[in-house]
């Protein structure tokens with residue numbers, strides 16, 4: 014018999030962060046419904062949220078580092094990918110200075126707090142002043158004064 018449980022969580026496909034119920038069988042999500050008690054979506058889901066399992070389990074989803082070699086992508090290890098990226102970033106920093114890098118973290122809603130924080134820390138450790146996010150058009154001085162929760 015399969016072990017089944019239900020997890021109450023949020024859809025993270027956009028900044029609305031609608032509440033969802035996810036049925037999990039043997040460690041795999043098998044069904045998703047809107048969470049009736051959630052104040053934003055009240056049990057409803059948009060078509061993107063309804064098809065979230067297709068996104069999670071799509072056969073072409075990229076799950077590991079890929080490198081283009083002679084026009085074709087091939088799988089490489091995380092260690093190799095991180096080594097190559099850090100070497101290239103170091104070379105670029107040496108040649109052009111740390112400001113050559115700009116970090117973009119997408120939207121900074123509740124669905125993206127952790128990534129925004131990590132992005133900001135990575136940018137600072139690298140020494141670049143350049144940080145961008147989707148809301149910056151609404152916040153003209155966002156580069157110099159990002160919201161407190163992502164400093």
Ligand code: SF4
Pocket residue numbers: 024025026027028029030031054057058059060061062063
């Ligand atoms: S269900 Fe739709 S509107 Fe709600 S968070 Fe997911 S993608 Fe956004």
